[in-house]
Each structure stands twice: as C-alpha cells, then as structure tokens.
Amino acid sequence: MNGTKLGRVSTGGLRAVVLAGLMLAGTPTLAAPQAFAFEVTAYKQALAESLGEEEGIAAFYRARNFDPIWTGADDASRARRLALIEAFGMADVHGLPTAKYDARNLLNKMAVARTERDRGLLEVSLSRLFISFANDLQSGIIDDPGRVDSQIKRELPRRAPADLLARLASERPDMIFRSLVPPTQEYSRLMRAKLELEHTIRQGGWGATVPAAKLERGDTGEIVVALRNRLEAMGYLKPSLTARYDSDMEAAVRLFQADHGLAEDGVAGGATMGEINVAPEDRLKSVIVAMERERWLNLPEGRGKRHILVNLVDFHARIIDDDKVTFETRSVIGHQEHDRRTPEFSDEMTHMVINPFWYVPRSIIVKEYLPLLRSNPGAVGHLEIIDARGRVVSRGQGFAQYSGSSFPFSMRQRPGPRNALGSVKFMFPNKYNIYLHDTPSQSLFSQTVRTFSHGCIRLDDPHEFAYALLAPQEADPVNFFQSTLRTGRNAKVTLDTPVPVHLIYRTAFTKAKGHVNYRADVYGRDAEIWRALQNEGVSLMSHWES
Structure with missing residues (x-):
C-alpha cells in the first residue's frame, strides 16, 4: 500500500516531505512577552470564533482550555499532523473522495500558518478534517442513505466528535487511524478486491468481450477462444491453447455461475454471457459501494x-x-x-x-x-x-x-x-x-x-x-x-x-476463499448509491496518473 500515489509523490516519499515541513509549522517566532500574551489571545479568539455552532468540537477545546492538539511545537502534535497526512494518502485505497482529503493542500495550509491567529484557524481546520475523515472511513461517506433511497432505513453509527478528539489527544495517533477502519474480514477482502480490480484495469482489463448468445460443451472456433481468454483473464480457467468448449471450460463456467448467483448448468447462455461481459470498471463500482455499505454496519456494539x-x-x-x-x-x-x-x-x-x-x-x-x-x-x-x-x-x-x-x-x-x-x-x-x-x-x-x-x-x-x-x-x-x-x-x-x-x-461480497461474488442490482439501489458517492467526490482510480 505504500506504493499508492498522490499526484507524483508516493506516501513513502510524502513522509519525508511532511517530516521536514512539519518541524516548522505552528511555531512562530515571538519577540517579547507582551507580544506572546497578545498572540495567545489571538489564537484562542480565532479558535473560538471559527468553531461556531460545532458544539462537539467546541466542548472538547473548552474542556482543555483551548490547548492545541495539532499545531503545537511538541512531538505529540507533530505525530498527529504526520498521521493525518499519511491517512489522507490512503484515502483512495478506501474509496474515499481524494479531493476532499488532499494531502498536498493540507501541507500548503500548514506552510502558510505563521501568526497565532493563523494557528488557531489551522487548529480548527485540522480537527474538522479529522472528524470528517473519521466519519467517512468509520461509518460512511453518505450522511443519510435514506435520502438516496427511501427503502434504506439506516442511521449511520457516527461517533461523537468530542470522543474522537479525546482519543486522539490521549492515544497514539497512528493507532487511532487504524482503529477507524471497519474491523471485519469482509471489509479487508473488499479493499483487496478493489486494489486487484484497479490493477486489472491498468493492465487493460479482461480483454475483448465475447460476442455470442450461447456457447456450450462441444462448441469450437474463435468465439470459444474469446470465451477461453476471458475466463483465463478473470482467473476461472488455467491458460491453454484449446479452441474447444471442453470439460475444463464447462467446469470454469459452472464456478463462474455459482459466483454470480446463476443457474449452475455449465452452459454460457444469455444471462451467463451477460455477466461474463461485464466490464471490470463496473465491478469496481460494485466493490466500492459494498465498502461504503460495510461502513454503515460498523456498529460500536458490533x-x-x-x-x-x-x-x-x-x-x-x-x-x-x-x-x-x-x-x-x-x-x-x-x-x-x-x-x-x-x-x-x-x-x-x-x-x-x-x-x-x-x-x-x-x-x-x-x-x-x-x-x-x-x-x-x-x-x-x-x-x-x-x-x-x-x-x-x-x-x-x-x-x-x-x-x-x-x-x-x-x-x-x-x-x-x-x-x-x-x-x-x-x-x-x-x-x-x-x-x-x-x-x-x-x-x-x-x-x-x-x-x-x-x-x-x-x-x-x-x-x-x-x-x-x-x-x-x-x-x-x-x-x-x-x-x-x-x-x-x-x-x-x-x-x-x-x-x-x-x-x-x-x-x-466476498468469501474466505475464492473469487468475489456479484449479484444483480434488482432494486437499482447500488446504482443510486454510486451516483451519490460520485456527488461526494468518489471516482474510479482517481489517484493514478493518466
């Protein structure tokens, strides 16, 4: 995952940039005690004013007399900033909107904060970004799924902002960010499937579609070769040179049918051929939507x-x-x-x-x-x-x-x-x-x-x-x-x-072993969710250079 790109800089390279830049961020040079008193007041005033009606975040800062957790010059503050930047670098791996969590933009914000008022504004901005990121990753990007489809009767299991910030202030920041990831094996396998599909797409996909209405055991010819190539590319058939729909191909079709909820007859008929010809980009959309849905069920009580x-x-x-x-x-x-x-x-x-x-x-x-x-x-x-x-x-x-x-x-x-x-x-x-x-x-x-x-x-x-x-x-x-x-x-x-x-x-959805399973979107809900995710800034393979 360290090879995931952000523009032209990998997260590994970004770490060095961040470490160098963050050593200076939030540590203004102050000339005199009088100036110090004035600047601290400016910091607190900026912090209080910019919080507005965000009661959860405001309560957290009031309880600690507005002491910073992000913009201090101490090692703990630097560690939090670094953890946030590195987490943003992994946003696309989780199917989150990369423009919303742009590590370079965040570094620029830190670089221009020089006065104590700047520092107060930056402190609030970083806390807001952290809460937003935590919500998106932990419990879902779409705030109200019921507005996407009225038959989705779910309230997202949001955690209280003050509790998230309190944990961040008292625990190791890298562990906090790891704990935000839904802990299920299903989420981990979906994330792996997302990366594999992206790799497949970068390599050209699964090849040409199969222009046939029906193929079955005993058929031969170029059209069978096209089916063979497609099944090989998807991992259902070992490479071979056969041009015949033989027992191996029939077994591969049966396995494909089982993974797609189809009648397992070994015949590549209309429904089966339709699923075989689905593009990997469309499968990637289904996986990203499934990851979002898995976050909706990341309940605090399990x-x-x-x-x-x-x-x-x-x-x-x-x-x-x-x-x-x-x-x-x-x-x-x-x-x-x-x-x-x-x-x-x-x-x-x-x-x-x-x-x-x-x-x-x-x-x-x-x-x-x-x-x-x-x-x-x-x-x-x-x-x-x-x-x-x-x-x-x-x-x-x-x-x-x-x-x-x-x-x-x-x-x-x-x-x-x-x-x-x-x-x-x-x-x-x-x-x-x-x-x-x-x-x-x-x-x-x-x-x-x-x-x-x-x-x-x-x-x-x-x-x-x-x-x-x-x-x-x-x-x-x-x-x-x-x-x-x-x-x-x-x-x-x-x-x-x-x-x-x-x-x-x-x-x-996944199983412990074998291929990802796919099913028809019989109510059209996943198509609606994908459009809603796009509106939130989610896109396919947004972090890869063209």
Missing part, C-alpha cells in the same frame, strides 16, 4: 455474537455465530414494484409464532381484496374479516359502500397448511411490518432471482431455521418445535436471548 444476516440480492438468510455461518437457507424477497420492495434495516428478533395467523397488510386489503369484496361479498373466502374488537364479521351485509379509506375492518387467514405464512413466522417487531416466514409456495425457491413477495422474507427451510434458533434454549429443539406445531394452535415462543437481524443489500 453486529452481535450471534446474529441473522439476510443479503437481499443474494436471496439467502444466514445465522452467524462468532463470525462463522452456522446455518443458511434460500430466501424470497419483495418484488421490484416500488411499494413491494424489502427495505434495509437492523432490529432484534424476539420471538417466533408457530401456527401463525396471517394478518393481511392494509395495502393488500385496499389494492387487491376490497375491489373483489365490493362486487362479491363471498370473494377470498379463505380469509376472515374481523372488526376492531377481533370479532368475525358476517359477509351478508356486503361491502359495496366502502372505499379504501372508509373500510373499517381487518382481514386474516387462520393457521393451516394453506396459510400464506406457512407454519411459522419469525418476528423482529418493526414499524415496516417486515418479518421472516415459511411459505406454501415452495416452487419459487427453484428460481435464481427470487423477488416475489410483498416485502416480507420467505424462507426455504423455516423448520431448520427454527431448530437453530431454539438450540441454545431447548434440549431437544426439534421435538419442541414439532410437538407445538402438531397442536395446530397459534403459539408464541419467546427467544431467551434476542438475536440481532441485519437486512443488507450487497451486489458484491
């Missing part, structure tokens, strides 16, 4: 020793124990229609309901069922119509007089084999009315793109999921669950220890 992770676009739900996947199952998520998409958020699973009622969401009642009931009171007879006191309403009176806004009733489906929620639902109570559940529509899990629900998440193996959740509190979780299920009665089962649930959206 994600939970045990937690549930649902990557919506991977169509899988997983139980994670001590950073290891201990259970996973396929999932179905909300349809692409805007009001049916599954939102992204985190909450805590507190209980499951065995033999659940399905309480029909108001939106479905108004849009789908009420129009049927208005013309035929006996329609959707598998559903009960209930009043505010939970009593079943007779259908004899008819419903033609009601509109969507005046319909006073709820609707529900009783427990049973045809219940829309199946035999169990898993609750993490939230204002979006999203939960995980069983489904009688098992055929949907054979599809590769599973966007069929009204927003909730359906599980392919809900019973096994329940057994895994119950294992810490039941000696025989299988028998406990099945005996409760056989009663046919609606039963709430509380989890002794609530389990954090994180609904995420990653079109690029």
Whole structure:
C-alpha cells in the first residue's frame, strides 16, 4: 500500500516531505512577552470564533482550555499532523473522495500558518478534517442513505466528535487511524478486491468481450477462444491453447455461475454471457459501494455474537455465530414494484409464532381484496374479516359502500397448511411490518432471482431455521418445535436471548476463499448509491496518473 500515489509523490516519499515541513509549522517566532500574551489571545479568539455552532468540537477545546492538539511545537502534535497526512494518502485505497482529503493542500495550509491567529484557524481546520475523515472511513461517506433511497432505513453509527478528539489527544495517533477502519474480514477482502480490480484495469482489463448468445460443451472456433481468454483473464480457467468448449471450460463456467448467483448448468447462455461481459470498471463500482455499505454496519456494539444476516440480492438468510455461518437457507424477497420492495434495516428478533395467523397488510386489503369484496361479498373466502374488537364479521351485509379509506375492518387467514405464512413466522417487531416466514409456495425457491413477495422474507427451510434458533434454549429443539406445531394452535415462543437481524443489500461480497461474488442490482439501489458517492467526490482510480 505504500506504493499508492498522490499526484507524483508516493506516501513513502510524502513522509519525508511532511517530516521536514512539519518541524516548522505552528511555531512562530515571538519577540517579547507582551507580544506572546497578545498572540495567545489571538489564537484562542480565532479558535473560538471559527468553531461556531460545532458544539462537539467546541466542548472538547473548552474542556482543555483551548490547548492545541495539532499545531503545537511538541512531538505529540507533530505525530498527529504526520498521521493525518499519511491517512489522507490512503484515502483512495478506501474509496474515499481524494479531493476532499488532499494531502498536498493540507501541507500548503500548514506552510502558510505563521501568526497565532493563523494557528488557531489551522487548529480548527485540522480537527474538522479529522472528524470528517473519521466519519467517512468509520461509518460512511453518505450522511443519510435514506435520502438516496427511501427503502434504506439506516442511521449511520457516527461517533461523537468530542470522543474522537479525546482519543486522539490521549492515544497514539497512528493507532487511532487504524482503529477507524471497519474491523471485519469482509471489509479487508473488499479493499483487496478493489486494489486487484484497479490493477486489472491498468493492465487493460479482461480483454475483448465475447460476442455470442450461447456457447456450450462441444462448441469450437474463435468465439470459444474469446470465451477461453476471458475466463483465463478473470482467473476461472488455467491458460491453454484449446479452441474447444471442453470439460475444463464447462467446469470454469459452472464456478463462474455459482459466483454470480446463476443457474449452475455449465452452459454460457444469455444471462451467463451477460455477466461474463461485464466490464471490470463496473465491478469496481460494485466493490466500492459494498465498502461504503460495510461502513454503515460498523456498529460500536458490533453486529452481535450471534446474529441473522439476510443479503437481499443474494436471496439467502444466514445465522452467524462468532463470525462463522452456522446455518443458511434460500430466501424470497419483495418484488421490484416500488411499494413491494424489502427495505434495509437492523432490529432484534424476539420471538417466533408457530401456527401463525396471517394478518393481511392494509395495502393488500385496499389494492387487491376490497375491489373483489365490493362486487362479491363471498370473494377470498379463505380469509376472515374481523372488526376492531377481533370479532368475525358476517359477509351478508356486503361491502359495496366502502372505499379504501372508509373500510373499517381487518382481514386474516387462520393457521393451516394453506396459510400464506406457512407454519411459522419469525418476528423482529418493526414499524415496516417486515418479518421472516415459511411459505406454501415452495416452487419459487427453484428460481435464481427470487423477488416475489410483498416485502416480507420467505424462507426455504423455516423448520431448520427454527431448530437453530431454539438450540441454545431447548434440549431437544426439534421435538419442541414439532410437538407445538402438531397442536395446530397459534403459539408464541419467546427467544431467551434476542438475536440481532441485519437486512443488507450487497451486489458484491466476498468469501474466505475464492473469487468475489456479484449479484444483480434488482432494486437499482447500488446504482443510486454510486451516483451519490460520485456527488461526494468518489471516482474510479482517481489517484493514478493518466
């Protein structure tokens, strides 16, 4: 990483420049005690005035009588300045906006600070830059993801500015900057993938795209050579001179399909060929967006020793124990229609309901069922119509007089084999009315793109999921669950220890071994996030000279 360039100077070369320049920064020559008193007042006045309404930073300086942490002549202040400059030199490695964190511009600011007033202004400027950098690297560049897409329900885990500055004042600055980096293996692997993709792009990419609609085992010719070359460049096939779509190429295509969420048939058909021909620049965008999303989940309290992770676009739900996947199952998520998409958020699973009622969401009642009931009171007879006191309403009176806004009733489906929620639902109570559940529509899990629900998440193996959740509190979780299920009665089962649930959206993600995995941006959210990052100054390979 020391070879990362900043203009024409590497971070290694920059260190020497910084060390030489910072020895003089912030140490004005003062002639007399009277001048000293005047200048100190000028420093404090400049510091206080420029802080304005930034209460967090202001509180930090007031608590230390406005003593500097950046612009002093002592070794500790120089070490902080050097650490900040070196951190800026690594901004692009993390996909941060390089113009915002320009090490040369920062050096120029330091070089022109000669008076105590200059020093006060510089002190505040450096603290602001540090807080901004810390926020961007630790918890995300985009301040409000919900403004990018209203279905991203996340508040960034920002740390208090005064706490960040207090740590910087009392701990080794190089260790502080290291601690800002999200500590997950996923973030480290994404960062490595970013560097590898940049290297690939500098070397010319993966070569020519493959101009074929379909290729399969037994095919020969130049078009197969083009596919061979592309798979070799991406690391899926060992170099060879073959012009035949042989067993090795078929195996390589299967592996590629697995890494891209495609049907693993070994045939390079339309969907597979489309993914094979995606440019490395587009993959790099996905990785940079994934790094930003990983920062959003850099929670101070962590994600939970045990937690549930649902990557919506991977169509899988997983139980994670001590950073290891201990259970996973396929999932179905909300349809692409805007009001049916599954939102992204985190909450805590507190209980499951065995033999659940399905309480029909108001939106479905108004849009789908009420129009049927208005013309035929006996329609959707598998559903009960209930009043505010939970009593079943007779259908004899008819419903033609009601509109969507005046319909006073709820609707529900009783427990049973045809219940829309199946035999169990898993609750993490939230204002979006999203939960995980069983489904009688098992055929949907054979599809590769599973966007069929009204927003909730359906599980392919809900019973096994329940057994895994119950294992810490039941000696025989299988028998406990099945005996409760056989009663046919609606039963709430509380989890002794609530389990954090994180609904995420990653079109690029890694595994401990193998290639980066990529998935389709089914809701278009990552494209929106990339545009938002560009607006913040993030760009592809911005630190490399043309």
